[in-house]
Amino acid sequence: MADAARRMRDLAEKALREPFPLRIRAWDGSEAGPPDAPMLVMRRRRALRRLLWKPGELGLARAWVAGDLDIEGDLYEALDLIAGIVWDTDEDGAPHPGGFRRAVDLLRNPHTYRLAREALVLAGPGLPPSPPPEEARRRFGPLHSPGRDKQAISHHYDVGNDFYERVLGPSMVYSCAYWEHPETTLEEAQYAKLDLVCRKLALRPDQTLLDVGCGWGSMVLHAAEHYGVRAVGITLSTEQAAYARKRVAEAGLTDRIDIRVQDYRAVADGPYDAISSIGMAEHVGRDLYREYAAHLYGLLRPGGRLLNHQIARRPWADEEAYHVDEFIDRYVFPDGELAPVGSTVSRLEEAGFEVRDVEALREHYALTLRAWVRNLEDHWQEAVRLAGAGRARVWRLYMAASALSFEQNRIGVNQVLAVRTRPSGAAGMPPARPWP
Structure with missing residues (x-):
């Protein structure tokens, strides 16, 4: 029986x-x-x-x-x-x-x-089963050293651009969208997010923008096309960089946008008028966050603005005991670490920034993740063909579980707007928020 x-x-x-x-x-x-x-x-x-x-x-x-x-x-x-x-x-x-x-x-x-x-x-009898091949291989080098960070980034982002097209849709934006209305499409919500970032940075024609962790180039393309800036986008993913350069060439913006495979610590050609860091700081590591903030501060001209868009976790009673979930560390974001939003704000201010605005977008990320899951499920056979069944299953599980985590306030996401004030202390900010 x-x-x-x-x-x-x-x-x-x-x-x-x-x-x-x-x-x-x-x-x-x-x-x-x-x-x-x-x-x-x-x-x-x-x-x-x-x-x-x-x-x-x-x-x-x-x-x-x-x-x-x-x-x-x-x-x-x-x-x-x-x-x-x-x-x-x-x-x-x-x-x-x-x-x-x-x-x-x-x-x-x-x-x-x-x-x-x-x-x-x-x-039944048997030895412990071997981990699936999709599990991250051992990384070499000190935690969050440039070489090890490149290995970790490659595990997640060099899955294949065609695969990401099926999941992210035409916008190719891999961060929380901004849903102004319930009936908004994913592409409209991602456009709204990119535009919100540009407006918070108060971008103007011929200003210089550095986008840290530029992904497939969506932020620098939006800023150059709609705000006339000159932009530099940096990523550690060779696949992302190749894709972004192709998009830049197709848009006829090679004279205004430079895509580099470069660690943020190696950028030394400032000062920039503005810096955007969207969904990148999670890869920095909590022990290096002050160094990250200080380096970006040094790349900004006085009066320049930083928009840091970052996932946050709840504070732990014992912060020293914090550790990354095993599934996320081994299958999704190797070496990734989250920090409470208060910690992020403190590190930025310790670096010299004046933090001017913090906007929580937790519910927006839940909507974004559910949209990505629908995209993946709608293109399931193609996704399996492009990345393999195991990798497609990783993405479906992690995105669905993450959507629930945002909905249940286990994690959040925040846009932190900070300024490198002028020597006089002037921030160059308007008295009221000019964005919604």
Whole structure:
């Protein structure tokens, strides 16, 4: 009799000491659990072995990426239901090991060897499964050194420009859009975000703009086309740079836009009238953030403005204990680190900036991520052909989970506008915000 699903459900509920919220379909075709819940599909025994050998977020991610495990039904609902099992969250926002870890503690209890033995029998014999090939390889060099940063950036951004076209759409902007109306399209919302940045920077014809982490060139193109600036865009991704240069040439703006493969620490040709850093500071590293802020300060002319658009996390009660989630570090943004918005503001002011405006766009990023997930799902077969099934699965999982994190205020995103004031102290800012 096929009963693997029932046995898994019973084991999970004994180990977790609470009802398991998803319906389960096992590799033998059996099903168990709430009939109206999303379906957790365990395609192979190996999925269970992955969870037993690496309980928690990383084991679940490896099983998902490898295709050993899947979700049928509403992915967002399923992720929301199991979030408290994989990770619990303290009141101070710091995650601590959730239900899977509780299960492991229970299995290690000498009074529960029978439960542990049953789980191992159900999983079948075998050594720990190897991680999927999409998992980031070991990086070499000191953390956040230029060479190691280039390796980390390549893992995420050199997946293939054609793949990113399917996910991001025609705008090719890989950061939070600005949704002025619910019926706004993704492309309209990204245009609105780029224009908002230009207006906050008060760009004017023939001013010089440095875009740090320029991606596929969308910001420098918008600023040059609509505000007449001369722009430099820098990226560590060779694929992004090639794509951006092609777009610049097609727009006839090679005399106004320079795209470089360059670390921000190597830029030495200022001063610039304005600097934009959109979704790049997450790669800097918290120990180097003061150096990052000081270097940008040195590249601005007195009176120049910086617009820093950055994802933020909730503060931890013990900031020294902060660590990046294993799934994000190994599959999505190797070596990426988030900081609370207050920390970002402090580092900027320590570097000499006057912070003039902070705008929270948390809900906007949730809408953006859901739009990207729809794009990926609408172009699924093409995405798999271009990047491979595992990579496409990584992107679908991380974007859907991130959308929920923004919606539930686990993470946020902020635009911080700062000024390098003149020696007199004048900031050159209007008395009221001229942007919405």
